[in-house]
Amino acid sequence: MAKSTDTRRRRAATKPALTRQIVIDAALAQIDAHGVDAFNLRALADRLGVYPTAIYWHVPNKTAILAEVAAAVFRDVAPPRDGRAWRDYLRLVFHRYRESARRHPNVAPLVGAQLVGNVSIDFDFVEGILGALVDAGLAGAKLSAGYNAVFASLIGFVIQEFSPMPEDDTAQWQSAVQQRLLGVDPERHPVLAANLPLLANKAFVLRWQNGSEAPLDAAFDAFVGQVIAGVESLRDA
Incomplete structure (x- = not known):
């Protein structure tokens, strides 16, 4: 002492x-x-x-500190609208959010898995997404549903991609994951076995490295395209 x-x-x-x-x-x-x-x-x-x-x-307290940390990391995620088409704006938000999470992966759960970030989260972030969805043609219940879907998609992918590896016996854990994948039974799980070369360490649940070491760039680009298509589908439903 x-x-x-x-x-x-x-x-x-x-x-x-x-x-x-x-x-x-x-x-x-x-x-x-x-x-x-x-x-x-x-x-x-x-x-x-x-x-x-x-x-x-x-x-004043730990909760306030965590809220301020989350706000600091993600403060500049939402770019100015500046007349951007809504699709381009959403793509930019997704990529900027992911880049912030790449730099500070341990902070991402404060926005997604915990609600403490709500205290200080920048409303420019919310306003930008809502504005893009309005430009896409969503209103009323569809606007609310679209906002929730976009926000959950944005945070969910990034948290999954950059979720931390175990700190203890990391090498042993990585080896165990790889050995388990090598032992996939093609009779019981034929689709997984046939596609394992494409999926190993490149797909959620089948990885032994996170996005800091093995980023899922192509998958993320495809994912953003699917989210935008989902917004269009919701609008046209």
């Missing part, structure tokens, strides 16, 4: 004054390194070289 206190005092003598932005940046670095589940205020305070109570002067 005394060593930790001495460390904080030495850092306090040399570091700039603590600000809200410094707290958010440090929290992002902590989550990038260790994931959301391992994030806590004591570890953040140690990273900053302060006592946990000092953080509360700038951000």
Whole structure:
């Protein structure tokens, strides 16, 4: 305990004054390194070289910090409309969101799997998607359904692609996945066995690397095209 206190005092003598932005940046670095589940205020305070109570002067609680981190990562996902055709706009949003998640894969679940991001999420993101769907011809219940489908599609693919690999015994886990795929029974699962060369490490559930090491670029492009076709189908139904 005394060593930790001495460390904080030495850092306090040399570091700039603590600000809200410094707290958010440090929290992002902590989550990038260790994931959301391992994030806590004591570890953040140690990273900053302060006592946990000092953080509360700038951000009231852990939920607010996580919300601000999510907002910071995805703040620039929604580009200006600038007269873009709705299809082009949606494609751009999908690719910008994926690129942000590629840089900070541990943060993506804060927008998708958790609701804390709702506190600070940029409404420009929501407005841009809604505006594109209105331009596509959706209104009323179809607009709501289309928005939910686009948003779920956007987040779901990216979270799947960049979901983290196990930190413990990673090589052993990867080997186990590959061996299991090599043992697919062609009589019991004939379609999987016949297409395994195309799918191994390139399809969800059949991978031993995530998108950081084996990105699914072609699959993502095809997926975005399917989402846009789905919007058109909903409009014309």
